[in-house]
Amino acid sequence: MASAASFETSDIRNVVIFGHGGSGKTTLVDSMCYVAGMTNRKGDVEKGNALTDFTAEEVEHKFSINLGVANVVWNGVKINLIDTPGYLDFLGEVMAGVRVADSGICVVDAVSGVEVGTERTWAACETRALPRMIFVSMMDRDNASFRRTFAQIQDTLSGAAIPVEVPIGSGADFKGIVNLFSMKAHIYKPGDKGERDQTEIPEELAAWVEEFRENLIETIAAADDELLEAYLEGEELDRERVIAVLARAMLSGEVVPVFCGSGAMSRGVRALMNKIVELMPSPADAPPEVATTGSEDVEIEPSAAGPLAALVFKTTSEPQVGDLSYFRVFGGQIANGLTLLNPTHAVNERISHMAIPQGAQRQSVEGLAPGDIGVVAKLRDTHTGDTLCDPSKSVTLSTIDWPATDVSLAVTAKTRGDEDKIGSGLAKLHEEDPTFTSGFDPERGQTIIRGLGEMHLNINLERLARKYSVEVVTEPPRIAYRETITKQAEGQGRYKKQSGGRGQFGDCWVRLRPVAPGEGYSFVDRIKGGVIPTKFVPAVNKGIQDASTKGVLAGYPLVDFEAEVYDGSHHSVDSSDIAFQVAGSLAFQRVAADAGPVILEPIMEIEVETPEDYMGEVMGDLNQRRGRVLGMESKGHRQVVKAMVPQAELYMYSAALRSLTHGKAFHKRKLSGYERTPPHVAEQVIAESRRDAEQA
Ligand SMILES: Nc1nc2c(ncn2[C@@H]2O[C@H](COP(=O)(O)OP(=O)(O)OP(=O)(O)O)[C@@H](O)[C@H]2O)c(=O)[nH]1
Ligand SMILES: [Mg+2]
Known part of the structure; x- marks a missing residue:
């Protein structure tokens, strides 16, 4: 060679x-x-x-x-x-x-x-x-x-x-x-x-x-x-x-x-x-690269004199080889034996055994000229997108413009006992591919993996099995439904306990009122004449807020409402924060049930870009997914369809779109907000939550 x-x-x-x-x-x-x-x-x-x-x-x-x-x-x-x-x-x-x-x-x-x-x-x-x-x-x-x-x-x-x-x-x-x-x-x-x-x-x-x-x-x-x-x-x-x-x-x-x-x-x-x-331009002919010192921009010259700055643009990790960081030098001269600073992670890295990549092969080099590309093994805490620079002249290059990831799956270990390995394996995969992310979602109780498409996720799961010997099963991510109320209602929450020793007593009257979507929660204190002592009112508020994390229909967080406490009573000995908290929570549960509770579902705003020939198929399919088309515009020979679609209907959508259009269409999505589900969907959601509760 x-x-x-x-x-x-x-x-x-x-x-x-x-x-x-x-x-x-x-x-x-x-x-x-x-x-x-x-x-x-x-x-x-x-x-x-x-x-x-x-x-x-x-x-x-x-x-x-x-x-x-x-x-x-x-x-x-x-x-x-x-x-x-x-x-x-x-x-x-x-x-x-x-x-x-x-x-x-x-x-x-x-x-x-x-x-x-x-x-x-x-x-x-x-x-x-x-x-x-x-x-x-x-x-x-x-x-x-x-x-x-x-x-x-x-x-x-x-x-x-x-x-x-x-x-x-x-x-x-x-x-x-x-x-x-x-x-x-x-x-x-x-x-x-x-x-x-x-x-x-x-x-x-x-x-x-x-x-x-x-x-x-x-x-x-x-x-x-x-x-x-x-x-x-x-x-x-x-x-x-x-x-x-x-x-x-x-x-x-x-x-x-x-x-x-x-x-x-x-x-x-x-x-x-x-x-x-x-x-083609050499690095010397390319437009100047601008980095930042944190307080000001500096030009990185592609010369040996320039401040040293290299960008790590790829990290790979293979069992026999270990971690490899591919980098491009933008300015300065890099050589084995140097200690460089990674300003993002505030860590010094020693450069040794640098090489020139030739596919899977590596040819050792002592140094590289400004502009060149190399690979280095076993950096301590340097990741894709990080800068390596001269410790005495800290500069950070602009990082990589990653595409948004919007497709997700839930995973569980195939073999009992592998749960811990999943987390560390998935984190290692993210190291190699920053567009692949994962994490445990406590609300949904699932480990969720995210990427750019179903193929992307599947390939990463293959890697997980091969490199980290963890096999997983995938399932649709649970949908993070919400609940809200649709009308005003009021009622009492009363907590009284007398079993030996000191008793517990709290009593409040609460009014719940719907507010505009996205406005969140607010609390109003309308207690007069100290029927609930001022020091206990915050406990009522806390009781209501805590209880609202589990809605009354299917246990999803109940959002966008105002709670007003307007009456109540107390006991000079038995009343306490705890008692009023419980009373607030009881009031919430009772009143919310009367306030026309409904299920909300996450709605995604999606943009489908497709050749004109497939418009019919794409629109028909969106219709089936309860989509609401907002508009269309042409982009060259292609059409861009904007639509609102419930997240629950978008599971495996990129694969479906691919087969529908022979791979010629693609889509982007982002969360737009929450909307009321139609009754038949609400019924399903409620039935599922009952089933889950029974199984638990
Ligand atoms: N006849 C012919 N076949 C080619 C030529 N170039 C590539 N192929 C074949 O076409 C297929 C795809 O080629 P690749 O080089 O993998 O294409 P690629 O662009 O790297 O594909 P991706 O990595 O998936 O983006 C392979 O089966 C190649 O052998 C060519 O010039 N002539
Ligand atoms: Mg290729």
Whole structure:
């Protein structure tokens, strides 16, 4: 295996590879590494030996789950490739990759074209305005079409997209590529190294090529006044100059060059790497990184002099290997033996045994230049998203923009006695994947796991079983219902106890009144003439409040009401705080039952984004889920439906939506508030709570 020794900042490129699931990203990364001689064999996702799909789950499922880092040395430049999953349940990994890359390559499959995952990961790059290229992959597959795919790209991804090469043939006939800069054709030789012969452009492609070529040169010329003038004068344009202008136009997002080829056959890969080196920004060309000292912003320069700042963007943990932290250096020079500060957790970390990641392999290094990516083992208390810096110059880099997690499941141990292991195992999984969270919810009495989709949760449970030997069963999370009252009512709560010694006496008259949703609880003291001594009134309040945590219908917290205590009596010896507390609680139970109690259910506001073709199915399904559509708006070729849907009806919704729309729609959700359940649902909820109470 070739090795990636120390590289200067200007000779480094950090490129995130992103796109829809199955578009060929991992295969492309593998192919680049193989063609460049970094690896001795070409890996294959299907065989489970692709360079950046190496975890047990990836090998089993045959798609990427974690981001993976590999590097290629090409024309004297080290290209760090961050392969990301396309499955949107793992969007967090894409966000992490985008955070530390200076540019990106969007892989679009020439057969299925631009898909929902392409658009969403593209949008993720937009948040950091990363300069991008597009690689149209799978040109060797049946029904591949560069023209059709390019038209979709222009339509849905970027009007700035422009081909810099075009394919010769497609499907089984895909045999070469025309470079629109050199206007030479390259025909591939047999073999899997993507070697090629240079020839003239085939006659039948001449007109097509000419059209694209003109388009390309005009677009580039338009980005630079001098170049445009030369072009209009009909001068021969200097290649160096054209490339420099193109690189600048890419940096500002004015131009998105489009390439094509086949990762599986290693075709189009050399040209792509040439252009990564020529066009993509090095960390030195990237916009300045801003960190904070806590009180002020500081610019982190990608130079050895600069304050040292590195961001941990991935943590993995494997039984034989231990914890590994992947980091990118933004400024300063990092070397073994240094002690760095993690300002977030106020801990010093000693850097030793640093390495350069090459898929699952690691090559030891002594130090890394500013801008480079490395991996370090066994940090004490440093987590994904944390900064490592010089202890004498504490700075914190902005962290990773994690997507919201909104799908949850409840889990219980399959084997008795494993309960404790669940908690620690789940916490370890969160370390590796910050978008996976968990915790015990005392109200629901369940351990809840949360993530971006059902697939995301299931994969994490597979990891839990494999790495921490804990098997769980899943069940729907209980719904956190609420209760409230709908009309005013009043009544007495009286507590009297006389059994030997000192007795207990408390007596209060209480009025309960509904208030607007969300207003919560309030208490009004209208006692006159000291019928309840002032010192005992707070006890009445406490009694009511405590009792309201268990509503009178099904035991869910009763919310949004006002309690007024307006009469009562006391006993000079037997009255006490406790007695009035009990009286308040008795009054609550009696009065709430008369105050028209109802069950409230959590309502989610959801946004479903779907291609127009599936609108009928999506709307029909929302209807079945007691959804109330608030509105629709179009977004390109897609529709965004906003609706209010009871949380109880959204269990496994992302999976249902996926099968309903063949994976082309997705949704986001957030809690909107609570609403009264329809009577038949209320009856069910009440019946269930009775059953639970009987079983308990
Ligand atoms: N014929 C052909 N097959 C390809 C090509 N690139 C990838 N494949 C196959 O397509 C499937 C998906 O490829 P991957 O490289 O795993 O795609 P990916 O984009 O990494 O997928 P995710 O990690 O799920 O996002 C695998 O079976 C590959 O062998 C290609 O250029 N030509
Ligand atoms: Mg992959």
